[in-house]
Amino acid sequence: MRVPRTWQRGGGLLLAAVLMVSGCDVGKGAGGAPGGPRPEPLRAEAKASHPPAGVPAEFTGGQRLRWARCAAPSGARRGGYECATMKAPLDYRRPGRGTIDVALIRKRATGPERERIGSLLFNFGGPGVSGVAGLPKYANQYEPLGERYDLVSFDPRGVGRTIPVTCVARRFEKGDACPKDSGKVLPYIGTSQTARDMDLIRYLLGDEKLHYFGVSYGTELGGVYAHLFPKNVGRLVLEAPVDPTRDLVEGDIAQVKAVQRAFDRFARHCVSAYDDCPLGRAPGQRVLALLHKLDKTPAGTRDKDKLDGTDAAYAISDYLDRGKEGWRPLATALDDALTRGDTRDLMDEADDHKPRAKARSAPSDGDGTSALVAVTCTDSDLRPGYDRADDMARRIKAASPVFGEAWSNGPYLCYEWPFDGERADPDVSAQGARPILVVAGTGDPTTPYEGGRHMADELGEGVGVLLSVRAEGHGTYPQNACATRAVDTYLLDGTVPKDGRTCG
Template sequence: MSTHIRAAALAAGALALVAVAGCGTGPKDEPRPEGLAGQRLDWSACEAPTTAQGGGGTAPGKGWECATMKAPLDHAEPDGETIDVALIRKQATDKDKRIGSLLYNFGGPGGSGVATLPLAAADYEKLNSRYDLVSFDPRGVGESATVHCVDDREMDEVTAAKEGLPDTAAEEKRFLAEQRAYVQACEENSGKLLPHLTTEETARDMDLMRQVLGDDKLHYFGISYGTELGGVYAHLFPENVGRAVLDAVVDPTKGTVENAVAQTKGFQHALESYLESAGEDPERGTQELAGLLEGLDTQPLSTASGREVTRNLALTGVASALYSEETWPYLSKALQEARSGTGDTLLLLADVYNSRDPQGRYGNQQAAGAAIRCADSSERFTLADVKKHLPVYEKESPVFGEMLAWGLPSCNGWPATGERATPEVGAKGAAPMLVIGNTGDPATPVEGAERMSKALGEGVGVTLTVRGEGHGTYGVNDCATRTVDAYLLDGKVPADGKTCA
């Protein structure tokens, strides 16, 4: 399950003033053709987000500018074919105290930064005083070398999964055949792109952005999958790391199975916290929800639109609402409706998660996310693997476990295979990077932050732990927000191990 797009609870440990950017040696630029390294971006007023970017909105308005950057399709062949990378920015309001660009990735993988940054910008108004706020559609995402797999009608079928999860040998065979058909559709429609949609290639795009934007150091704010991207960038370009924040951290030490088990536990923990807040017994509430969802395999919920809410759509809606305490009231409304046999609010939550607009048009977030994950990872899983791990998943959560376990074979047959099971993020020599974990995070459990800090290396990863709920802390937790602001704006690195309540 991917990220919640919202970028955006006092603490032990004094703030230490250290220089984290803009001093020492200059940037280490990769050899790049002058046509790429010296390109000038043609910034102009932004248009409304496209369907691929998620659509459903208006142009971001005054102050926002968009541009397209050329990048190599394959950074190993910088003189070869190029792709277009879509960018957006809002220039710093205090020109005299401007630090540089602050580049955002909001996660996914597969989320459009061009569509998301203006929606989240109110949280970053203080940072905008001294930074140009900049984001982009990573390669394969939105309007950057867009991945396309199936059409909207077929995506409705994929997200609904009307036949449910397999219970018999025949259903298992059919389930795996449908997964293979989806992979084949991706290859038929986007085959040339698929080997080049790795996190490492995107990190190299980011360093080209740094150079084209005129920054000696890359100042960066990564959320969820964006933390993995930030770690990979730091590994590749430690000398070029400026002030970098990693919030809601993906554990870089765990492979597919371990990460999915951790997510299962994380979502179950968030569900229990929600149930407690609603005055329900977590164990009984979990069992009742599991029973309700299981019943949807044979009797889906009706909606005013005529679409049915299957078990898969309902579970997606529940997971979507657990990403933030702010959406828990919607989950209460959705479950109340579901007990009465209707699923309108669950469907709305699922559609937001799946990037489906009211006209039935899908953004490409799901296709791009699959393409990036499968290009990155060397791991491939069989039916036997699913059956081996299924009991562990189900033990961790009777609500989320089964669905996450059956996601294991989704990269089988993918035409691009990664070199490793886990990303390389060691960044010896990089400036201190602020790494934030939230104890109630459903999607990226808090332990990932500590492991990311350790993997980045001594003196590089600086851990901040937030005791709260939800996926991401900036703009949600006052203590964390103040700590990040002090770091990004004034260069104050907190003591490693600081805690915010």
């Protein structure tokens, strides 16, 4: 799914990051509603009949979600939102270690109660994207689903109002990392802990099965949930899927190759379709020369951040994330930059997505980059030494002549991280789960198409169902009519498309 350009969910499994953390601080727990005094509570939600296994009764039998009306964040098209706070264990493996507050938001189903299916939980990507801020901004894209589902989202661990991790981010330098005394919650904000939060959310929402729509990084979160709780899987959509078979570096290499291919397709179209296309016979060389020029002399003023070659490379990739809708604006931006030295369009695109960390997503509001780094390093066990990291960086550079340099800092991201990561890649095997719909675009520049087949295969035979969509850009729902019909039919009627079906 593509969304308005407030932020873009996306990126491959590994960080092509140019940011690092140098000193972290851990924020306080979540509040119930965003901003202002707490409104009068509405009725409490009923609970499902089977609570999450191994979770103490204080979080299940002794807890109800008490929803209160809350003002929609700035940019929301409509009101009618309710917010709540859920208590959860800090560490599900040892629940007695403490509790956290998880911030929730929902919009009730608009159709008749007799036709209501349940709740549909969303994760919009990241890690680092706030669901409390995201749902009101983008709920209009899900209006057909919102007739029969309560649309629900949440701030995952490390994000927004759920134990936010705040790091001081700056241009990457080797050897820096969050020091060991930066915060006691850092080991507990990874994907597997957040997936356990989702099952507690399911139970407290009163749903026997989890219905879920995950985008980009949200597909990894959904896959890990299915692995941990296969019997609790309802109707799950994993859209623009990450590749669960690749570690961070292999994911970076796959992603930077996909961005290069998307640029090459754009360049061919630009040369053949636009009279003002500035790329000529050697588009990659012209753009690479621009990036090198900006590295030597960044563009900008004292009042704005400087635009260097790395920022410009990410700005170009952001245009490509839009699919063909971004091709004409990208041609204009490059024409301005290459023929007149005017980089304002590229700078505006880069500014929309700073601080820059093109991993599984450009970060969202607030502490998105901090959460992206912290969750990634909590999940991944990649801790290469300098020599090995330098070799990995060279491999990434070699994978793309235009974008390789900008993506090549990823191997250093978790260097000297004070805690061990869980594993090289996520386990999403979910034998015994209901069919899960995986939707992958053939021209996706940030979650490469081959990751969709890998995700479906890793979920397991009879579980992962792949829907391929011939389309440019990062995500296809609701832009592609065929894919949208298939997803809506699955979520509303339970009808699973044939595995391997292709939408043109």
